[in-house]
């Protein structure tokens with residue numbers, strides 16, 4: 001991936017992620033993690049090479065198919081991006097409203113998503129009345145309520161303390177165990193070391209390590 005201004009952000013990156021995997025992407029700032037995430041969401045197309053998702057080259061999706069691709073992906077951000085004047089319930093329901101779900105479907109799916117992240121009791125509160133960890137759980141609920149095939153989390157624990165972070169990751173892992181693929185970019189050493197999942201390490205736009213059951217730092221074989 002070369003950006004229009006000539007910056008080469010990714011160089012000969014070749015990654016294969018199977019359905020149902022849990023993958024950490026690690027690497028210093030500027031290594032290329034966000035670029036991979038933006039490419040997966042088809043915010044832009046790679047300058048060369050290709051990205052296949054759900055069995056298809058995403059560059060070949062027709063314009064009207066792109067919303068469908070995006071609905072298959074739930075994205076969780078570091079900075080939450082919640083609607084602060086709406087309740088927790090409405091924030092999650094909104095993700096379904098924008099794709100035209102019926103109110104019957106919304107009434108069924110929102111409570112299920114809130115239960116999955118342990119927020120049933122907080123449904124009628126506003127985001128700013130919640131702790132950071134609880135706000136991130138709202139984001140998780142919002143990401144899973146569409147029942148996506150893939151969850152992409154971009155530094156989801158970046159603003160949280162270590163104990164709260166592990167709680168968020170446990171929830172992500174339980175979503176993963178139910179079959180959703182999870183790709184998470186992170187700087188959180190403690191989380192990566194505790195979970196021992198596949199680790200893809202990037203440096204200056206290249207994959208320098210792709211290891212199953214890996215830790216944040218590589219100590220050699």
Ligand code: ADP
Nearest residue numbers: 003005007009028029030031032033034035036
């Ligand atoms: P990370 O998420 O690992 O911090 P990024 O993917 O954001 O890394 O950045 C990879 C490289 O691409 C960096 O050199 C960054 O400056 C550059 N970059 C990121 N976004 C853009 C953009 N929109 N235009 C030009 N260069 C960019």
